[in-house]
Amino acid sequence: MRINSGIYWVSWANINAKNSKSLDDLASPFKENVTEFINALKDAGASVRINATRRSQKRAYLFHWSWLIALGKIKPSQAALETGVDINWNLGDDSSSVQAAKEIVNGFGLAVPPHSNVAPSLHSNHIIGKAIDMDITWTGTVNVAKKDGTKLNVHYTNNARNNPELLLIGESYGVYKLKTDKPHWSYDGR
Numbered sequence: 744m745r746i747n748s749g750i751y752w753v754s755w756a757n758i759n760a761k762n763s764k765s766l767d768d769l770a771s772p773f774k775e776n777v778t779e780f781i782n783a784l785k786d787a788g789a790s791v792r793i794n795a796t797r798r799s800q801k802r803a804y805l806f807h808w809s810w811l812i813a814l815g816k817i818k819p820s821q822a823a824l825e826t827g828v829d830i831n832w833n834l835g836d837d838s839s840s841v842q843a844a845k846e847i848v849n850g851f852g853l854a855v856p857p858h859s860n861v862a863p864s865l866h867s868n869h870i871i872g873k874a875i876d877m878d879i880t881w882t883g884t885v886n887v888a889k890k891d892g893t894k895l896n897v898h899y900t901n902n903a904r905n906n907p908e909l910l911l912i913g914e915s916y917g918v919y920k921l922k923t924d925k926p927h928w929s930y931d932g933r
């Protein structure tokens with residue numbers, strides 16, 4: 744039985760479709776690769792704070808379709824189905840359906856125009872467990888081991904994208920920076 748769209752689904756997702764900050768929830772071999780990279784950084788004296796690892800596909804599904812319906816980009820009847828998320832998007836008339844979708848958008852605090860003009864994505868390396876958002880900090884210079892054991896001196900920069908040595912070290916472990924997203928690293932740089 745389907746449950747009607749509305750604020751209920753935010754509470755539901757906060758229990759049943761949570762995002763993770765744990766390395767254990769990543770997919771192999773990215774999990775092992777990024778763990779080795781982080782250990783090398785910590786061994787050299789850097790601090791690593793993980794903000795996100797795997798994102799829930801069910802949560803992303805609710806983000807995506809609630810946004811499109813709330814903003815009138817699609818008809819409620821056009822939303823795709825998602826196994827394990829038995830939501831009824833179409834409450835019979837458009838204004839009720841839009842209002843219910845807005846409850847979900849607001850409940851999750853999704854960015855809407857003018858802050859964001861694109862729907863939250865259904866596709867992300869976070870969803871397949873192959874991306875991580877992390878803050879890497881240290882003071883001055885650290886000497887970090889690459890995968891092959893050779894070490895590089897790395898001077899601190901506020902944004903990892905501007906740190907060629909840090910990027911080389913990450914790449915040696917199979918962890919690539921997405922340069923347009925400050926904390927984001929993944930298995931393919933996306």
Ligand SMILES: [Zn+2]
Nearest residue numbers: 874875876927
């Ligand atoms: Zn990310």
